[in-house]
Amino acid sequence: MTDHETPRGAAERQRTCAACGGAFVPGEHTEVEVLLDGIVRYVAVHPGHSTYSPAREGAAAARLREFAQARAAEERDSRAA
Numbered sequence: 001m002t003d004h005e006t007p008r009g010a011a012e013r014q015r016t017c018a019a020c021g022g023a024f025v026p027g028e029h030t031e032v033e034v035l036l037d038g039i040v041r042y043v044a045v046h047p048g049h050s051t052y053s054p055a056r057e058g059a060a061a062a063r064l065r066e067f068a069q070a071r072a073a074e075e076r077d078s079r080a081a
């Protein structure tokens with residue numbers, strides 16, 4: 001039993017590469033990296049892409065927050081409509 005995120009499903013959760021922001025093609029091979037953003041997260045990237053640089057790690061963390069905010073905004077919009 002674990003209570004933290006697992007690498008499996010990272011690509012499905014994100015749907016886009018944490019490094020370049022490009023969409024994943026369904027069934028495409030993806031690589032998973034560990035990102036430390038206060039907690040341990042697993043982020044999916046295209047093969048050969050990496051979030052491993054201070055600037056990129058910050059961008060990847062920001063992108064994850066954008067996913068969450070976009071999802072929250074969608075929920076708000078659907079409720080308001």
Ligand SMILES: [Zn+2]
Nearest residue numbers: 017020046049
């Ligand atoms: Zn990429």
